[in-house]
Amino acid sequence: MDLEEKFWELRERREGAHMPHVYYGDPNEEFSLKLIRTLVENGADFIEFGFPFSDPTADGPTFQAACERALKKGMTPAKCIQGIKKLRRSGLEVPLVVTTYYNIPYVTGIGTFLSEIKKVGAQAIIVPDLPVEEADVLLNEGKKWGVHVIFQAAPTTTEDRLKKIAGIASGFLYVIGVEGVTGARESLADSTLKLVNRVRKYTDVPVLAGFGISRREHAAAVVSAGADGAIAGSAYAEIYEKNLKNPEETLPEIAQLVKQIKRGCVEGYRQRLGNPYDH
Amino acid sequence: MDLEEKFWELRERREGAHMPHVYYGDPNEEFSLKLIRTLVENGADFIEFGFPFSDPTADGPTFQAACERALKKGMTPAKCIQGIKKLRRSGLEVPLVVTTYYNIPYVTGIGTFLSEIKKVGAQAIIVPDLPVEEADVLLNEGKKWGVHVIFQAAPTTTEDRLKKIAGIASGFLYVIGVEGVTGARESLADSTLKLVNRVRKYTDVPVLAGFGISRREHAAAVVSAGADGAIAGSAYAEIYEKNLKNPEETLPEIAQLVKQIKRGCVEGYRQRLGNPYDH
Amino acid sequence: MKKGRFGKYGGQYVNENLIPVLIELEEAFERYYPTPEFQEEFKGLLRDYGGRPTPLYYAKNFSKLVKCKVYLKREDLLCGGSHKLNNALGQALLAKKMGKSRLITETAAGQHGLATVMAGNICGLETEIFMGVKDMERQASNVKRMKLLGAKVTPVKSGTGVLKDTVSDTLREWTTCSRTTYYLMGSTVGPHPFPEIVATFQSVIGMEIKEQILEKEGRLPDAILACGSGGSNALGAFRSFIDNKGIRLYFVEGGGESLSADNSAAAFQLGKPGILQGALMQVLQDEHGQIKPSKTRAAGLNYPGRGPEISYLCEIGRVKACYAFDEEVFEAVKVMCRTEGLIPALETAHVIAYVLNHKEEFDKDEVIVLNYSGRGDKDLETITRYFYGS
Amino acid sequence: MKKGRFGKYGGQYVNENLIPVLIELEEAFERYYPTPEFQEEFKGLLRDYGGRPTPLYYAKNFSKLVKCKVYLKREDLLCGGSHKLNNALGQALLAKKMGKSRLITETAAGQHGLATVMAGNICGLETEIFMGVKDMERQASNVKRMKLLGAKVTPVKSGTGVLKDTVSDTLREWTTCSRTTYYLMGSTVGPHPFPEIVATFQSVIGMEIKEQILEKEGRLPDAILACGSGGSNALGAFRSFIDNKGIRLYFVEGGGESLSADNSAAAFQLGKPGILQGALMQVLQDEHGQIKPSKTRAAGLNYPGRGPEISYLCEIGRVKACYAFDEEVFEAVKVMCRTEGLIPALETAHVIAYVLNHKEEFDKDEVIVLNYSGRGDKDLETITRYFYGS
Numbered sequence A, B: 001m002d003l004e005e006k007f008w009e010l011r012e013r014r015e016g017a018h019m020p021h022v023y024y025g026d027p028n029e030e031f032s033l034k035l036i037r038t039l040v041e042n043g044a045d046f047i048e049f050g051f052p053f054s055d056p057t058a059d060g061p062t063f064q065a066a067c068e069r070a071l072k073k074g075m076t077p078a079k080c081i082q083g084i085k086k087l088r089r090s091g092l093e094v095p096l097v098v099t100t101y102y103n104i105p106y107v108t109g110i111g112t113f114l115s116e117i118k119k120v121g122a123q124a125i126i127v128p129d130l131p132v133e134e135a136d137v138l139l140n141e142g143k144k145w146g147v148h149v150i151f152q153a154a155p156t157t158t159e160d161r162l163k164k165i166a167g168i169a170s171g172f173l174y175v176i177g178v179e180g181v182t183g184a185r186e187s188l189a190d191s192t193l194k195l196v197n198r199v200r201k202y203t204d205v206p207v208l209a210g211f212g213i214s215r216r217e218h219a220a221a222v223v224s225a226g227a228d229g230a231i232a233g234s235a236y237a238e239i240y241e242k243n244l245k246n247p248e249e250t251l252p253e254i255a256q257l258v259k260q261i262k263r264g265c266v267e268g269y270r271q272r273l274g275n276p277y278d279h
Numbered sequence C, D: 001m002k003k004g005r006f007g008k009y010g011g012q013y014v015n016e017n018l019i020p021v022l023i024e025l026e027e028a029f030e031r032y033y034p035t036p037e038f039q040e041e042f043k044g045l046l047r048d049y050g051g052r053p054t055p056l057y058y059a060k061n062f063s064k065l066v067k068c069k070v071y072l073k074r075e076d077l078l079c080g081g082s083h084k085l086n087n088a089l090g091q092a093l094l095a096k097k098m099g100k101s102r103l104i105t106e107t108a109a110g111q112h113g114l115a116t117v118m119a120g121n122i123c124g125l126e127t128e129i130f131m132g133v134k135d136m137e138r139q140a141s142n143v144k145r146m147k148l149l150g151a152k153v154t155p156v157k158s159g160t161g162v163l164k165d166t167v168s169d170t171l172r173e174w175t176t177c178s179r180t181t182y183y184l185m186g187s188t189v190g191p192h193p194f195p196e197i198v199a200t201f202q203s204v205i206g207m208e209i210k211e212q213i214l215e216k217e218g219r220l221p222d223a224i225l226a227c228g229s230g231g232s233n234a235l236g237a238f239r240s241f242i243d244n245k246g247i248r249l250y251f252v253e254g255g256g257e258s259l260s261a262d263n264s265a266a267a268f269q270l271g272k273p274g275i276l277q278g279a280l281m282q283v284l285q286d287e288h289g290q291i292k293p294s295k296t297r298a299a300g301l302n303y304p305g306r307g308p309e310i311s312y313l314c315e316i317g318r319v320k321a322c323y324a325f326d327e328e329v330f331e332a333v334k335v336m337c338r339t340e341g342l343i344p345a346l347e348t349a350h351v352i353a354y355v356l357n358h359k360e361e362f363d364k365d366e367v368i369v370l371n372y373s374g375r376g377d378k379d380l381e382t383i384t385r386y387f388y389g390s
C-alpha cells in the first residue's frame, strides 16, 4: 500500500496516523519482527524501519544504545533489507518507511540502495542527516525508483527554508517537535504545536510529528493541533530495553502503549474536525 | 702554646705534625671532650676544633652528618667556646685551631668572635669558605687579637694566587690535597704531593696537608713529600659514627688510628731528611 | 568549487535543527572576520595572549640526523602548548560577536578543550567540554587544567568513550541549545562552514612560515610536513603554499600498532569516502558503511575521519598521505628530546618519526619545515611508562 | 662599587678549590659575552628556540579586578615554561666556549633543571641535575621531563632534601670536577660572578618590557612587580628601570604559612645579612648564624637567601620587599585561571596575590607590569589537591 492511499484511508476513517519507529535487529532480528507485527496488530499505521548506524547523531541515548546493540549482534543493511522482505512475505501490509543515516546508502550507492529497499517493499526513506540542501541525488534517485524522500522540519527552521522544504515534500513531512534529538519526553513541547501550524501554511502534504512523543495525550495534542499523525520510537524501546534477555515478555506492554498512542491520534483527529483552525 | 713554638718543638723532635679535625658536639659535648683528649694523648700535635655549621659546603658527607647531629643536639658557637675553655682548664696544652664557616664569626662580629676564641685559648682560625680575596677584615682582626688566620691552597690554585697566599700565610698553610671536599679516601691523590712541592717554592711557613688522609701511609707520603704534617678528620668520625649510641666504645680504635697516622708523620719526616728535594 | 565543498568532500550532513545555526554561523563569519575590528582584536590576542608569531627554529642537531636542513615551526610555544589556540580564540571572538553566551566543544587530547576554555574566559563565555571517559583517563592532567580554568567537563560514555563518540554527543547537545550556544569545533571537520573557519584561523601558521623562511633562507622550503587527523594544523601550515606546486606537502596520520584491522587510525590507507558527523570525507569504515573506531596512542590523532579539505588535497595528489606507527613515534620522541631538548606531543612526534624513517626522500640541499604542533607535557605519563615502565 | 659587590652584598665565599674556576669564569664571561658572535648566537637561540620576545599582555579582565591597567610579561610562554631558559641558554653557550664538556646544576621546582638540560642538549653538553629528595617528590613531573631529555638526576638526601641542601651538594660536586664541568647557577645567587652573569642574561626581560610598554602605552609603567627568591626573574625585569626612580619596583617573596617561626621563606621580613653558599646576602638564620630552612608551598621560592643584588636594592629602598602567604597564593591562582584562562606557577602566583591584596597601592590611572615568571603545569597536582582534595 502506498503512503497516499494509507492517508486517504485514515482520513476516511477520521483517524490520525501513528508511525512507530524501530531500529531493526535490536536486540535481535526475531524480536524486531515480532515487535513490528505487534505494533501493527495494535494500531500502527506505518512503520519507520531503522537501519542501525554506528554514529546516529540525531538520536538520543535510547536509540544510540539500540543501534549499538544491533550492530554488535551483526546487523547489516543487507540483513535489514532481508527483514523487510520477511515482513512483506509474512503478509505485513502497512507502508514501511526506511530510516538511516546518509553514509549507509552512500557507500552502497544511492540508486542501488533505493532500488533494493523498493524491491522488498519499502515506500519511503528518511535520512535525518540529509537536509534539503544536500538532497539532490537522493531526490533524483527517489523519483527514479519511486521511493518518497521524507524531509524534516524543526523548530529552528526559518520561514524561507520551511517554504522550500514544504515545496519538495512528498509522501509526508516529518515535523521534529523539539530542539533536540530523539527520545521520550515527559511533556510535549509547545514548539511542536507551533511548528505544526507553521508548516500547515505551506503545504497540504500530510504532516507527522515526532521526537518526544510517548503518551496518548501527546499524540492527541499534536494531531488536534493539525498534524496528520504522530511518530513515537524511543518510548517503545524504553519498554523492551528493560528486559533484554527476554524482550518478548514486554510485547504485551508495548501493545498497550501503541493502542494508547493510536487512540490519542484518533481522538486528536476528531477534536480537530471541530476545530476552527482545521482546514 | 703557640703554633711556632709547636712546630719548633716538632722539628727538634724530627717529627711531622698531626692535626686531627673534630666537629665539636658530635654526637654530644662530653664525647667530643673525651675524643679530643684521646687524640692528644695518642699523638695529636694540634687540634682542629670545628664549630658546626648548618651548610658546610667544603665538607663531605661524613662531616655534613657530624654538623647536622651536633646542631640537632643544640650545639652553638657559645657552647663551642665554652668547650675550648673546658679543654684548657682540664690542662690541654696543644695548639687549638678553630674551624668554622664565615657566617658564624660574621653574625657575631669578626673582632668579637676572634677575641672570644683567643680569650679561651685558641691560637688560630681556618675559614674554609673565605679565600684571600675576601679576607681583609679577618686578617686585620686576626692581627689585632693575635689569632693566626690559616689559608688553604688547592690543586686548582694558580701560581699567581699561590704566591699571594704563601705571602700572607701565618701560623701554617693548609694544603688541600684533592679537588674535592673533606672525607677519608682510599688512595692519596698524586696532586697532594705535587701541591706540597709547589707551595714549598714560595714559603717557609709550615705546611699541613689535609683532605683524604686516613692512613699511616698517607701521612708518611705527604710529609716525606715536603709537608710539615698531616691533617685527618673524617677518618676519625667514620669510626665513632658507627656506634653513635655509645661512641665512647670506639675511643680505643680511634686511639689506634691517631697513633698510626702520627707514626706516619714521623716516618715521613725522617724519610724527608734523607730526601734530596727537602730544603 | 561549490561553497562548503572541496572536490566532492565537505557539505552539511546534519539534522534539520542545526541547519539554521550553520547558516547563521556562515553569515556571521563572512560578516565579522574580514572587518578591521575583528582582525585587530584577533591578531592582538594571538600576539599578546598567544605568543605569536611562534618561532621557526633551525634544528641543527636534528638536521644532522636527517641530513638536510630541518626547521621546526614552533606551535608548541603557543599559549596552551599547541596550535589549538589559534582556532579557539578566533571562534570564541566570533561567538561573542554572534551574541552567544556559552561555548561547547569536544576534546580528545585535551589540548583543544584547554584552548577553548582559555578563549572562553578571555571572552567572558561559559564553557562546557565533552570528553570521552577513556580520554579523560589517558589525559587526566588536561582534565585537571580545564576544570581549574572553570570549564564544566562532561564525560561521554557512549560508544568506546573516545573522540568520535564525543563529537556525536556534542552535536546532540548543540541541537538542544544552538540559539544560545556556540559549538567551537576543534579541527577542520564537521559540517560547513566549520572546516573553512578552522582552516582560516589556523592559516596564520603558514603565513608566518612563509615570511620566516624567506627571511632565514631567502627562499621557500622544499617540503612542509604536518601530522593530523582532522587536519587543522596541517592545513594551517599548508594553505599558503598549496598553489606553489614545487613545494612538497606531507600529511602524517596515526598508523597505530599496524595497518591490520582495527589497530590503526590511518584513514588514508584504510578508509574510503563517507559521511561522518556532518561532512563527506575520508573515513575508516567497514564494507557496510559503519564507522570503525580508530586506534593510535596519540589521542589527538584518534579520529576515523579526515577533514574535507585534506581529504581532497590527498585525493588529487597535492598532499602526500603518510603515516607513522606507535613504536616509531615513541622513538621519535626520544630523538627529539636528545637532539634538541624538546619533548614533543605524541601527535607531533608522528611527523618527526616520518622524517627520521624516510630520510631518503629529502635531499641534502633541501630545506624542510616540520610543523611542530604541540608539546608533550600532556603525554608525559604515557611516554615515561613506555620507556621506563612506570 | 667593588666588582662582585652590591653594596656590602656579594663576594666569593667559597673554598679555595673553586676560586680559580670563578676567576676563569669571570674572564670568559667578559671575553665572550660582548662579542657579536656570542650575542648573535645567544639572541638567535632566545628568539628561535626560546620564543623571545615574550608578549606583554594587557590582562583586561584581571585589570578590572585590580582597578588599574595590569600588563603581564609572559615569561610562561618561554620554551620550558618559565624565565629560566634565558639564563640557562646563555650560560650553556658560555660553558661551550670555555671548552667544558658537562653541566651540573641544582633545581628545586625543576624549572631550572629542565632549562639546563634543554640548553645542554642544544650545546652538546652532558647534564647532571642535583635535586632534593623532597622536591623530587613534589615536582615529580619535572623529574620525568629532565630524565626523558637525558639528564642524570641525582637525588640529594642531606639536610631536609630541599634547595639549600642541593646547592651545597652541587658546590661540593663542582669542587671535584671544575676543570671539565660548568656549574650552571640557576638564580642570581652564589659567588661572584654568578649573580652578575645570571642577571645579565635575564635582563632581556626588562629590555623587552621597556620597548613593549612604550609601544603600547607611549610611556613607562608606574610599577613593576616580580616574585622571587634568588631574584633572577625580578632583576631581569627590573634592571632596565632601576635608574628611573619614578618607577616603583616590588619584590614578592614566599610568606609561607605565616611569618611565625619556621613557617616562611620571607627572608626580607625575618632574615638578616649573612654568608651562604658563596655570597653575603639577606638570609634566614638563627641568632647563632645557622641558616634556617625556609618554608613555602612554592618550591622555586623555597630558599633562605636573597641574592646580593636584590638584597642591596631592598636595603637601599629602591625595591620594596613584599610577601604573600600560601593561602593567598592559591586563591590568586584561581583568580588568574578564571579571569584570563592562565594557570600560573605557584611562584608567579605570589605576585598576583600581592596585587590582588594591595589594590590600594595602585591608582586607577596607573599602568603596572607583573612579571609572569612561569606557568603552573608543574604545580598542577599541588593546586588541584589544594582545591579539590585529590
Ligand SMILES: Cc1ncc(COP(=O)(O)O)c(C=O)c1O
Pocket: C082, C083, C108, C109, C110, C111, C112, C186, C187, C188, C227, C228, C229, C230, C231, C232, C233, C234, C299, C300, C301, C345, C347, C348, C373, C374, C375
Ligand atoms: C599537538 C596536536 N597536534 C595535532 C593534533 C591533531 O589535530 P589536527 O589534525 O586538527 O591538527 C592535535 C589534536 O588534539 C594535537 O593536540
Ligand SMILES: Cc1ncc(COP(=O)(O)O)c(C=O)c1O
Pocket: D082, D083, D108, D109, D110, D111, D112, D186, D187, D188, D227, D228, D229, D230, D231, D232, D233, D234, D299, D300, D301, D345, D347, D348, D373, D374, D375
Ligand atoms: C616560575 C618561577 N618563578 C620564579 C622562580 C624564582 O626564582 P628567581 O628568584 O631566580 O626568579 C622560580 C624558581 O624556580 C620559578 O620556577
